[in-house]
Amino acid sequence: MLPEKRVIIREVSLRDGLQSEKEFVQTNIKLEVIRALAQAGVEYFETTSFVSPKAIPQLRDAADLMAHVERGNLKHEVLIPNLKGAQRALEAKADRLIVVVSASEAHNKANVRRSIADSLEELQGIFELAKTNNVPVAGVISVAFGCPFEGRVPRENVLNIAQHFIEKGADRISLADTTGLANPSQVEDMVSCFKNRFPDTLLCLHFHNNRGVAMANLYAGYLAGVRMFDTALGGIGGCPNVPQAAGNLATEDVVFMFQEMGIQTGIDLVKLIKAAKRLEKVLKHTLPGQVMKSGPSDPQLARQLCGIT
Ligand code: COA
Ligand code: ZN
16 A cells, blocks of 8 residues: 555556557667656566557557566566567566457457457456466556547446456556546546456556646546556657547656645656656657646756756
8 A cells, every 4th residue: 555645657658659650660779768757766567568560560669678678676567469569578578468349349440440348358368378387467448438439438338448457357447538528527427437446456547638638637547546557758758540649648747746735756857857857859850748847846956957947
């Protein structure tokens, strides 16, 4: 159990973020980003995915990246779409497997070319393999708050997929608002139903900012008792199967908010801002993060880091 005023920030820029970049980012740059984030205090990473390199060419260096990452207290979690991905991830010594199923048929088809039922069936082998290797598995439910193709997603569908994951052995579930359709009341309702039905399972929330409501959704999740959130440095990210996809909440924006509220993240904001600025240089386009532009609340630091006067 975490103390009341502490949250875990899970960094997804290396996977969710970089998979949406047009250009392949070199492995040594990815290693540099991980190093900078680790030095800022980030411990939880979604480091890459072991998917088809044809589907996501930006992450085709997954095995090489995992062979060179700094380990220590860092947790390198990786996304996998199928059994082959699980085998590759385990060979690469991933600390956790992340399996994804979408809450709508249309999005699941677009993402992994399978029906939800087929995806759920394939889980069995993945969980068995992970168990044999003593590696934990977390389940992610994409488009859990609304689907860009089908619209409304019934809450029961989301909770039923969560149940499948948990029955198979997932000890953590992430609910992802993949295309920024959630609102704070819906988040509050979803979290409270989830906690009632699965009181022993850790819940993580993942919000994209397509409609500007992501931070309000995250805070609604916090008030409802969630203590783990996915964010991405600089707010990078998107979804390869969704037009006009927007980024994740920026790690430095979320750390700023919690820090100002006296809620611990264990992450150094100044180091994060520097890492976000460096990432912007490397990616050669403006990133959506706000705090990397405006700086921390301390006027002197804001001036130093961002030239704000
Ligand atoms: N790792 C590496 N290669 C894989 C793979 C994996 N986990 N799974 C499948 N492949 C390869 C197969 O070997 C095959 O290669 P070949 O064409 O050289 O023979 C090819 O991919 C197609 O395999 P198949 O089993 O027919 O898969 P598919 O074409 O139905 O594609 C997925 C399904 C799931 C593999 C693919 O859509 C995928 O990787 N999606 C990932 C989506 C994603 O990451 N989305 C963002 C995160 S939410
Ligand atoms: Zn995402």
